[in-house]
Amino acid sequence: MSAVELVCFDLDGTLVDSERLCNQAFLELLPQLDETLEGMVARYRGVKFAPIAADLARRTGQPLPADFETRYRARVAQLFDEELQPMPGVLAMIRQLQLPFCLVSNGPLAKMRHALAVTGLAPWFGERLFSAYDVGIWKPDPGLFLHVAAHYGAAPARCVVVEDSPTGVTGAVAAGMQALFYQPHGLVDTVPAGARAFHHMDELPGLLAG
Numbered sequence: 001m002s003a004v005e006l007v008c009f010d011l012d013g014t015l016v017d018s019e020r021l022c023n024q025a026f027l028e029l030l031p032q033l034d035e036t037l038e039g040m041v042a043r044y045r046g047v048k049f050a051p052i053a054a055d056l057a058r059r060t061g062q063p064l065p066a067d068f069e070t071r072y073r074a075r076v077a078q079l080f081d082e083e084l085q086p087m088p089g090v091l092a093m094i095r096q097l098q099l100p101f102c103l104v105s106n107g108p109l110a111k112m113r114h115a116l117a118v119t120g121l122a123p124w125f126g127e128r129l130f131s132a133y134d135v136g137i138w139k140p141d142p143g144l145f146l147h148v149a150a151h152y153g154a155a156p157a158r159c160v161v162v163e164d165s166p167t168g169v170t171g172a173v174a175a176g177m178q179a180l181f182y183q184p185h186g187l188v189d190t191v192p193a194g195a196r197a198f199h200h201m202d203e204l205p206g207l208l209a210g
Contacts, residue, residue, distance in 0.1 A: 004158060004178075004208055005155060006101070006149065006158070006159045006160070007160050007208065008103075008162070008172075009102070009162050010103075010161075010162060010164060011103055011112055012046075012164075013087075013182075014087065014162055014164045015115075015119075015121060016086055016090075016115045016116075016119050017084065017085050018080065023041050025072055026040060026044075026052075026056065027040060029072055033060060045164065046164070046167035047165075047167060048106045048138045077114060080115055081118060086119040086120070087201060088200065090201050092201070093204050096205045097204075097208075099208060100152065103125050103128060103129045104161070109129060109134060135147050139168045139171040140167045140170040141171060142171050142172075142174035142175035144171065145175040145177055149175070149177070156176040157178070159178065160178045160180060161175075161177050161180070163179065163181060163182065164182045166181075169181050173194035180207060181196065182197075182199075182201075183197050184199065
């Protein structure tokens with residue numbers, strides 16, 4: 001991997017173990033949905049809220065209630081307070097990291113801040129947070145990553161994106177960045193072209209240094 005100027009971390013499923021909690025909230029609010037939690041995670045990992053909501057309405061055969069997003073976000077926040085944990089090895093990895101890094105997420109900024117606070121990661125990131133909702137561009141569009149690179153004056157080819165979803169990795173590769181595809185929990189997704197897979201956060205410092 002060429003010399004690195006900036007590391008861009010995804011949040012959900014990469015730094016914090018939130019994917020199951022987010023999809024648990026969908027299942028709780030839509031009990032008529034005939035789907036397993038594992039199936040939900042596989043289907044919606046890395047996808048922004050609007051297309052998920054549209055797909056859920058199609059699958060249930062009726063429009064979602066007008067207040068669905070508000071109730072969903074409130075339930076996710078409650079689950080985060082009760083259960084959210086950093087992914088295994090994340091805290092130790094962050095302490096070792098000697099490169100500039102930031103957080104780049106398809107989620108709203110309030111959700112990002114909450115997840116970082118609950119898991120003890122907030123002091124490590126400060127205000128280096130980039131939400132697709134603020135930029136107006138969502139992964140897999142490469143524009144979100146290019147916006148972040150421009151903010152730091154970093155060459156895209158010298159940025160490394162750490163993602164757990166094909167959606168995020170696809171956007172990183174399209175932006176001309178180096179992509180590391182994190183596959184925890186025994187996940188074995190097909191690795192998108194141009195990305196390199198790894199399975200535990202303790203591998204990351206070596207990959208970035210190498």
